[in-house]
Structure formats: structure tokens, C-alpha cells
Amino acid sequence: MTNFKVVDRQQLGKQYFTLTLEHPSKMEKIEAGQFVEVEVAGAKDVFLRRPISIHDVEDNRIKLLVQVVGKGTRKLAELKTGNTVNVIYPLGHGFSITGQRPLLVGGGAGIAPLLHLAKSYNAKGVRPTILLGGRTAELIAVKEEFREYGELLFATEDGSLGEKGLVTQHSRFAGDYDHICCCGPTPMMKAVARYAREKGTSCEVSLENMMACGVGACLCCVCDTDEGHKCVCKEGPVFDIRKMTKWMKN
Amino acid sequence: MLEVKLDKLTLKNPVMTASGTFGYGEEFADFFDVSRLGGIVVKGTTGERRQGNAYPRMAETPSGMLNAVGLQNVGVETFCKEVYPRIKEIDTNIIVNVSGSSIEEYCKVAEMVNELERIPAIELNISCPNVKKGGMGFGTDPNMAAQVVEAVRKVYDKTMIVKLTPNVTSVVEIAKSVEGAGADSVSLINTMLGMAVDVEKQKPYLSTITGGLSGPCVKPVAVRMVWQVAHAVKIPVVGLGGIASAADALEFLMVGARAVEVGTANFIDPTVTVKIVEGLQDYCERHGIKDINDIIGII
Structure with missing residues (x-):
């Protein structure tokens, strides 16, 4: 859990915005495909954190690309440069970065x-x-x-x-x-x-599912894999399709 | 200063985790030293592996959430063989939440867990609202509750905490019944049965239609029930329901809980439990309290 500082915010059309967040010191290594759980402060009807995928990483900064889809992301859209935001990162496991083409x-x-x-x-x-x-x-x-x-x-x-x-x-x-x-x-x-x-x-x-904890404890965000229910937050969000026959069919 | 006793168990402090919100403890080891807690109640464990309910299993609600996980777990055999060796060195009380659909299943799990040297207690879950058979069915009828507790008592000789549901007319009646049947302690409350509707899609948010409500929204109900039960039984009471701060924990202790469990708040702040431990320490220092037991049950 880290308090990041908002160092840039860009509006991209009506639905999207980016937040560039700066870590106070040295960031942990982040794999492509990992995500963060962002605290939504000051919204009285938002209880849980929001999982947001990591768009870009540079030195001690991460950039989030956020689509406004509900009350949580609507509140996050109000963040301004200079604000502090509490983030749990990096979560889940990312892409394997294999292949030449x-x-x-x-x-x-x-x-x-x-x-x-x-x-x-x-x-x-x-x-x-x-x-x-x-x-x-x-x-x-x-x-x-x-x-x-x-x-x-x-x-x-x-x-x-x-x-x-x-x-x-x-x-x-x-x-x-x-x-x-x-x-x-x-x-x-x-x-x-x-x-x-x-x-x-x-x-x-x-994959993307509604989440609560983000660390594989609550078992709320499960998807149907060939090996049974797996947490999108912990065993995913990136899944190899060899284990996803059931998911693919439904 | 913070040490409390729960039957034969000694807790270094009254703060434990609530089952189903803290995995097997390992999930939180990246965030803090989990052995600083008074106890860890691990995921509900059944006789066989369970897949749980279909997605969606969760809905956010004002100051809380509904869940309908449905006891997804690896089953008691895999727990004993694979999970227990990984967690048994954690230097605190590891308590297994024992769940089932029949008295036989509860007994099977309890009997196997009884053999695990580093598990000093079980929490008998007769209050899960999210399974079709058993679960809360045992916890809403005083006779059924007594029957399952008596049966498990015969095969389990360490500390047995019985977890009660709030979804009853009189929680005191159930608490007295399980006390009479041999429970060493009761914990309450499990989640409250609730429901939420997505009006855009014109259907319930949960695949199971109803689910268990938890979070700060249930806390006043939980405090009231703990107060009622603590005054009606002699065995120690563990309080839970919406605890997210040391002040919340203190409310439960003051109305008679010997220890507390922290649940849903772990999802918002994975370090909340250890912050509560520190907050209790700070409270005692500020108020010149030498022993936390001095404030337990003062109301």
C-alpha cells in the first residue's frame, strides 16, 4: 500500500482519462498486464477499491488509463495534479512476453x-x-x-x-x-x-471481473477455467487460453 | 497488556481475522507480519473440495458489500496435506473454520483438523447463508444447532468456537443452546442475508439472488447482538461485524466480546488488522489501562 502523487491528468474524449502517479521512492518491478487497486476517497457510496490496469511504467511513475463506467471511476476522474491517492500494487500476474512475431x-x-x-x-x-x-x-x-x-x-x-x-x-x-x-x-x-x-x-x-480484495482472499472475482474457479485478481488477470476451453465456449 | 484468553487459547491480543476474508493468511504476508495478530481464522473448509457459486458473487452496497462465494475451498484433505504444512509455522493461533452440509461432514472435517498439532481451535460455521444445504440451516434452529455441536464435541477435543448467524429471531436462544451442547465459545455475527438489484439490467446483482451483507453497515446490529449474547452466556464471546478501526473493536470489547474478528475491512486496507492492534495499545496507554481485560464487558 503506497500513497502515490498525481503528477498528470489528461482527459481523452468523453469517457477516458489518464492519471500519471508518482511513487515516493523506488517502485517495485511491474509486469505488463498487472494492475493496481486504487482507493476511492471521499465518495460516500463507494466502499471498495477499484482495480485499474497499468497502462505505462516509467522510472517511479505509473500511468493508468481509466474508463468512466460507474460511481467509483467517476469519482477518480475528479482527481487533480497534486492530489494523493492510495494504491495497492502491483497485483496479479501479467503477460509472459513470449514469441518473436x-x-x-x-x-x-x-x-x-x-x-x-x-x-x-x-x-x-x-x-x-x-x-x-x-x-x-x-x-x-x-x-x-x-x-x-x-x-x-x-x-x-x-x-x-x-x-x-x-x-x-x-x-x-x-x-x-x-x-x-x-x-x-x-x-x-x-x-x-x-x-x-x-x-x-x-x-x-x-480478463476483467468485479473485485473486492485484489489479493485472492475473498474469492469474489472468479472466472470459470478448465481447472475450476480461479481468481482473476491473483491467478489472472492474464490467462493462457489452453486452460480456458470452458470460458471460450460459454 | 493486550493478552486475552479464549477458553484454553491464549491470544497475544484480541484481534483475529474473520474467515473468508483473509485466505490462509499467506495472501497478506506481503503486507505485514501476520504473526502479530491474536489469531487467524482461515477460509471455511468442507469435507470435499467445493467450487462455490457462479459469478457474479459480489455487489458493492452503501458502506458494505454482499457476497455469495458459497464456501469455495480445497476441501479438508487438501487443506491438511498441502495448506497446513505451508502455514503451520505462523506464530499465532491458526483457527480452521469448519463448514458442512450435514452433521457427518462437520464431524469429518473436525476430526481431521483435530489431528493437526498447530491448529489449537476450530470455528464451527453453522451460519453460512450462501449454501443450499446445511450452513445457516443448522444455525437458525436451536435444536439443530445443539445437535451439530454435540456431534462435533465427541470428535473434537480442543477449543470449539461456534459461529452464529444474525438471521434469527433470537440469537440469545441459539447461543444458549450451543453453550449447553458443549461449545467453548461463540463468535458472532456472520453475514446478514441481503439482496441488491441492478435496475438497468433489471435483475439481481448476485447469481444466487440473495447473499451475505458485511462491512461497516452491519456493525450496530453486530454490537447489539454481541451485547445481548455476552450477558446471556458464560462462555467467552468473539465479536465481529463491520470492524474497521480500533474504536470499532473497542465497542465490541466493551459490550462483552473477549476477542474480535476483522473481516471485510481487510479488502479495503490489507494492513487494517495490525493497525487495530496498534490502536488498542495506544488506547490503553492513553487511558491508563494496564490490562485490556479491564474494559471487556463494562457495558
């Missing part, structure tokens, strides 16, 4: 962990293909920041950016990749996972 697929708020992920691949000398999707261009909250770290492609349902259609319909989706990492809406992740399974490509998905 990886495809990173993100949709909606699910693009958040992909920036740190792309950078983590770069650190291993690998330049990933990054495919970001959304209903409209505006709903892909972060775009150009990715360009430096891989080949950047877009798919939008209204055709306002990149190819028109879903990420799975993109002409480059069915390429020669040796690993796929995916984070986004559940139907999108299931479609990507089913494709990877059929093609025999290894694939990891990053």
Missing part, C-alpha cells in the same frame, strides 16, 4: 495494458504488431503513443479509423503470428481465443 489485440478500455506490454516486447528486441479496435475512432482512447513500439493497425466498426469492422475481421488479423495477447470486451477476447485455438497459436487473454 506477437500480435497484441486490444479493444475499448482493454487497450490499457498493451502499451507497457509493447514496450516489454521491445526490451526483448521484439517489435509486435498492435491491432486496436473500437466502435468509433473516438472510443480508441490512445492511438499514436503506440506507434513507436510496433506496427500499429486499427479496426473501427464505423470505419472512422483504419479498416471497417471488428478486429477479427481486419485483413492483418489472420497473419503469421507465433503468439497473441488480447485484452478487451469479453466477446472480442473469446473470438480471438477461439481463432488462436483453431490455428494452434498460443494466446493469452486478460
Whole structure:
């Protein structure tokens, strides 16, 4: 548990904002795909912390990309530069950073962990293909920041950016990749996972469920894996699809 | 200064964790030295492995939350073989919460846990609201409660704490009944049966429709029930329900709880229990109290 200082806040369209938080000293190492539990102070009807995925890491700073979806994130959106925010970090286990020709697929708020992920691949000398999707261009909250770290492609349902259609319909989706990492809406992740399974490509998905503790104690955020209920917070949020046959089908 | 006794157990301080909110203790070892606590009540353990209820199992509510986990756990055999060796060196009282759907199941778990040298006590859970069979069914009927306690008493010879449900007309009646049946202590309250509806989706938030309410919202009810029970039974009472600070813990101690358990607050602040220990120490110093037992049951 650490009190971080808000050093930057950017509004990205109507629904999204980023918070850059500074650790008072040296931060623990953060894997791409890990998340934080942020305390929501001063909101009388918000009781629990909110799990937020880590978008970017630099020295002693983390950047969170947040979508306003309810009363908790609405309150977090009020944070300003200079405010202090209590954070439990880093939580869960992240992506394995395997493969030489990886495809990173993100949709909606699910693009958040992909920036740190792309950078983590770069650190291993690998330049990933990054495919970001959304209903409209505006709903892909972060775009150009990715360009430096891989080949950047877009798919939008209204055709306002990149190819028109879903990420799975993109002409480059069915390429020669040796690993796929995916984070986004559940139907999108299931479609990507089913494709990877059929093609025999290894694939990891990053799930999101409502959480309480964030450390695997309360057993509230479970998902259905082939090995039974697993905590998204602790055994995930990143899961290898080899263990997710049941989840994929439902 | 903070040492208390619970039957044969000596607790270095009155602060324990509530079952189902602290895993097996290991989950919190990254945050602080868990041996500083008076006790750790580990996850509810049943005769066989249980998958628990379907997601969603949790809903946030004003000053609290509803859960419907449904006793997901590895089962007593795996607990004894795999979990116990990992946690037995933790230098505090490790207490196993014993759950089941039948008297036989409660007895099976209690009997196996009785063999574990470093487990000095069990908390018999006759109050889980989230399982279809057994659970709270045993805790809402004084005769059923006595029957399960008597049966477990025959196979378990260490300290038996019986965890009571608030979802009854008279908690005192149940407490007296389990005292008569051989319980060494009672802990209360388990969660209160509740429900919440997502009006946008026009359906309940929980897959099970109803679930157990916990958190600060239940505290006044818990304090009242602990006060009633502490004045009605001779065995020591463990108080829980919405404790999130030393002041909250003190309320329970003053109305008669010998020790307390901290539950849902662990989810907000994983170090809250040790802060409560420090807060009790500080309170005693500020008020010139040499022995915490001096304030237990003053109301």
C-alpha cells in the first residue's frame, strides 16, 4: 500500500482519462498486464477499491488509463495534479512476453495494458504488431503513443479509423503470428481465443471481473477455467487460453 | 497488556481475522507480519473440495458489500496435506473454520483438523447463508444447532468456537443452546442475508439472488447482538461485524466480546488488522489501562 502523487491528468474524449502517479521512492518491478487497486476517497457510496490496469511504467511513475463506467471511476476522474491517492500494487500476474512475431489485440478500455506490454516486447528486441479496435475512432482512447513500439493497425466498426469492422475481421488479423495477447470486451477476447485455438497459436487473454480484495482472499472475482474457479485478481488477470476451453465456449 | 484468553487459547491480543476474508493468511504476508495478530481464522473448509457459486458473487452496497462465494475451498484433505504444512509455522493461533452440509461432514472435517498439532481451535460455521444445504440451516434452529455441536464435541477435543448467524429471531436462544451442547465459545455475527438489484439490467446483482451483507453497515446490529449474547452466556464471546478501526473493536470489547474478528475491512486496507492492534495499545496507554481485560464487558 503506497500513497502515490498525481503528477498528470489528461482527459481523452468523453469517457477516458489518464492519471500519471508518482511513487515516493523506488517502485517495485511491474509486469505488463498487472494492475493496481486504487482507493476511492471521499465518495460516500463507494466502499471498495477499484482495480485499474497499468497502462505505462516509467522510472517511479505509473500511468493508468481509466474508463468512466460507474460511481467509483467517476469519482477518480475528479482527481487533480497534486492530489494523493492510495494504491495497492502491483497485483496479479501479467503477460509472459513470449514469441518473436506477437500480435497484441486490444479493444475499448482493454487497450490499457498493451502499451507497457509493447514496450516489454521491445526490451526483448521484439517489435509486435498492435491491432486496436473500437466502435468509433473516438472510443480508441490512445492511438499514436503506440506507434513507436510496433506496427500499429486499427479496426473501427464505423470505419472512422483504419479498416471497417471488428478486429477479427481486419485483413492483418489472420497473419503469421507465433503468439497473441488480447485484452478487451469479453466477446472480442473469446473470438480471438477461439481463432488462436483453431490455428494452434498460443494466446493469452486478460480478463476483467468485479473485485473486492485484489489479493485472492475473498474469492469474489472468479472466472470459470478448465481447472475450476480461479481468481482473476491473483491467478489472472492474464490467462493462457489452453486452460480456458470452458470460458471460450460459454 | 493486550493478552486475552479464549477458553484454553491464549491470544497475544484480541484481534483475529474473520474467515473468508483473509485466505490462509499467506495472501497478506506481503503486507505485514501476520504473526502479530491474536489469531487467524482461515477460509471455511468442507469435507470435499467445493467450487462455490457462479459469478457474479459480489455487489458493492452503501458502506458494505454482499457476497455469495458459497464456501469455495480445497476441501479438508487438501487443506491438511498441502495448506497446513505451508502455514503451520505462523506464530499465532491458526483457527480452521469448519463448514458442512450435514452433521457427518462437520464431524469429518473436525476430526481431521483435530489431528493437526498447530491448529489449537476450530470455528464451527453453522451460519453460512450462501449454501443450499446445511450452513445457516443448522444455525437458525436451536435444536439443530445443539445437535451439530454435540456431534462435533465427541470428535473434537480442543477449543470449539461456534459461529452464529444474525438471521434469527433470537440469537440469545441459539447461543444458549450451543453453550449447553458443549461449545467453548461463540463468535458472532456472520453475514446478514441481503439482496441488491441492478435496475438497468433489471435483475439481481448476485447469481444466487440473495447473499451475505458485511462491512461497516452491519456493525450496530453486530454490537447489539454481541451485547445481548455476552450477558446471556458464560462462555467467552468473539465479536465481529463491520470492524474497521480500533474504536470499532473497542465497542465490541466493551459490550462483552473477549476477542474480535476483522473481516471485510481487510479488502479495503490489507494492513487494517495490525493497525487495530496498534490502536488498542495506544488506547490503553492513553487511558491508563494496564490490562485490556479491564474494559471487556463494562457495558
